[in-house]
Amino acid sequence: MRVSVIQMNQGSDKAANLDQARRLVEAAIAADRPGLVSLPETWTNLGGGRDSRRAAAEILPAPGGEGGPAYEMLRGLARAHGITVHGGSIIEDGGEKLFNTTLVFGPDGAEIARYRKIHLFDITAPDGTGYRExxxxxxxxxxxxxxxGGIRFGCTICYDMRFPELYVALRRMGAEAILVPSNFTLQTGKDHWEALLRARAIDSQCWIIAAASYGTYEERGATRSVYGHSLVADPWGHVVAKCSDGTGWATARIDPKVTARVRAGMPLLEHREAARAWVAKAAP
Incomplete structure (x- = not known):
């Protein structure tokens, strides 16, 4: 199965972001004929502050119901091209709080997965910039x-990648590939992005599929930068496809034989179970 990661340079104009996403997805489909495409984190809005995020948010329907512009665009792309569309994440209007939410649509346009980001990005970057998701x-x-395509995919979003136990939990639930749509800061990305994604592939022995935003955006009068370098890594931790700077996409083939070979040669899940039993026995 071929998968394509879409790399965008989105901003605070939702209509322009939808147009950019559609053009990139359709170009990737025409060029590489993937069975699954994945968009970055919050591809409908990046920057502009609280009011911009709230304006971009959508109330998500019950499965089968009619949704907002981004929801319907994702569903329409899946149905029109007969592929699975992993919608990175969009901003969900949950009432008092917003949610950073993944939506996935099958080839018939039906919603097949929904995931709200678990680990929120509350950090201070090396330059002192604070992020309080x-x-x-x-x-x-x-x-x-x-x-x-006969492959079991798990959902995560950006900062989730720093928590290996989440990826091991998805592996225990049967994941063979894990998606990581992201807006990774330039400062952390240049040192941590590829290292963390390769580590999560090695930890879980899953394919890692990470679509990311690239470039600059404006946030309350300040210019911020995101790293890009969208990539696909195999279960051994090799990067098998990667975007360069700019917008675009990268495509790789997910091969279940590679997954099976890696897991048979190094049975980490079984060894983890033995380690868990030892820790439980040794704990006071």
Whole structure:
């Protein structure tokens, strides 16, 4: 199964972001014929402050119901091209709180997965810039998986990648590939992005599919930068496809034989179970 990661340079204009996403997805489909495409984190809005985020947010329908512009665009792309569309994440209007939410649509346009980001980005970057995602967003509590092309995919979003236990939990639930749509800061990205994604591939022995935003955006009068370098890594931790600077996409083939070979040669999940039993026995 071929998968394409879409790399965008979105801003605070939702209509322009939808147009950019559609053009890039359709170009990737025409060029590489993937069975699944994945968009970056909050591709409908990046920057502009609280009011801009609230304006971009959509109330999500019950499965089968009619949604907002981004929801319907994702569903329409999946149905029109007969592929699975992993919608990175969009901003969900949850009432008092917003949510950073993944939506996935199958080839018939039906919604097949929904995931709210669990780990919120509340950090201070090396240059002193503070990020407080929890000031506006609520955190999710449930894991999500879906099947496409005979492969079981797990859902995560950006900062989730720093928590290996989440990826091991998805592996225990049957994941063979894990998606990581992201807006990774330039400062952290240049040192941590590829290292963390390769580590999560090695930890979980899953394919890692990470679509990311690239470039600059404006946030309350300040210019911020995101790293890009969208990539696909195999279960051994090799990067097998990667975007350069700018907008575009990268495509790789997910091969279940590679997954099986890696897991058979190094049975980490079984060894983890033995380690858990030892820790439980040794704990006071």
């Amino acid at each position: 929890s000031a506006l967003y609520g955190g999710g509590s449930d894991l999500a998986l879906f099947e496409a």
